[in-house]
Amino acid sequence: MTGMDQLDRATREQIAALDLRSQPLIICDVDEVLLNFVEALEGHLDRNGFWLDKRSFALNGNIKYLGGHDPADTDQVRNLIYSFFAEETANLTPVVGAREALDTLAERAEIVLLTNMPDRFRAARLENLTGHGIHHPVVTNTGPKGPAVIEISRKSGNPVFFLDDTPGNVSSVKSAMPDAHIIHFIADPKFAELVEHIDGISLRSSNWPETLDYIVSVLDQT
Numbered sequence: 001m002t003g004m005d006q007l008d009r010a011t012r013e014q015i016a017a018l019d020l021r022s023q024p025l026i027i028c029d030v031d032e033v034l035l036n037f038v039e040a041l042e043g044h045l046d047r048n049g050f051w052l053d054k055r056s057f058a059l060n061g062n063i064k065y066l067g068g069h070d071p072a073d074t075d076q077v078r079n080l081i082y083s084f085f086a087e088e089t090a091n092l093t094p095v096v097g098a099r100e101a102l103d104t105l106a107e108r109a110e111i112v113l114l115t116n117m118p119d120r121f122r123a124a125r126l127e128n129l130t131g132h133g134i135h136h137p138v139v140t141n142t143g144p145k146g147p148a149v150i151e152i153s154r155k156s157g158n159p160v161f162f163l164d165d166t167p168g169n170v171s172s173v174k175s176a177m178p179d180a181h182i183i184h185f186i187a188d189p190k191f192a193e194l195v196e197h198i199d200g201i202s203l204r205s206s207n208w209p210e211t212l213d214y215i216v217s218v219l220d221q222t
């Protein structure tokens with residue numbers, strides 16, 4: 001099975017449509033890396049009678065009924081995430097320094113935003129990002145990101161950088177593309193404290209200026 005077979009049709013089509021130069025490539029997640037996801041999710045949960053118990057980096061099991069510790073079940077969690085994407089994608093705010101860092105990096109690298117969300121929310125995501133001055137191509141994906149990263153990297157040059165907050169995506173890309181410079185970026189300070197360090201990555205950060213310095217230092221050496 002090739003990587004392409006593991007991708008949804010929408011993801012395959014969006015990757016096929018990318019027009020990238022043979023330059024260093026930065027594949028960057030959106031939620032909790034470029035946009036403040038957790039903070040907005042907590043507001044959405046509260047309006048719907050739930051709260052997020054930030055005791056581990058997971059939504060299943062940690063979304064609970066307001067006023068207690070009874071967890072929402074898996075279907076409720078999925079519905080809350082979908083209603084969040086439907087109602088709040090247009091309203092998310094940028095992480096401090098994210099746009100400026102991408103602007104600087106775009107002068108010497110190709111940038112692709114790879115976001116795990118149902119494709120029907122892509123238009124709202126694009127509109128929100130554009131409104132914040134973030135104009136890089138957006139690819140929607142489902143599941144671990146390794147296969148999509150391999151396919152995108154076939155269309156550009158080296159080195160390849162990958163940024164994501166979700167440990168499963170970091171691990172997926174680490175095994176799919178061991179040469180990639182992987183940056184485990186978690187904007188939310190509480191979640192950043194909770195998540196275990198993953199061995200073999202290049203940088204762990206919650207801070208765009210630091211992340212920019214790291215990427216520039218690698219680019220300067222290549």
Ligand SMILES: [Mg+2]
Binds near residue numbers: 029030
């Ligand atoms: Mg994310």
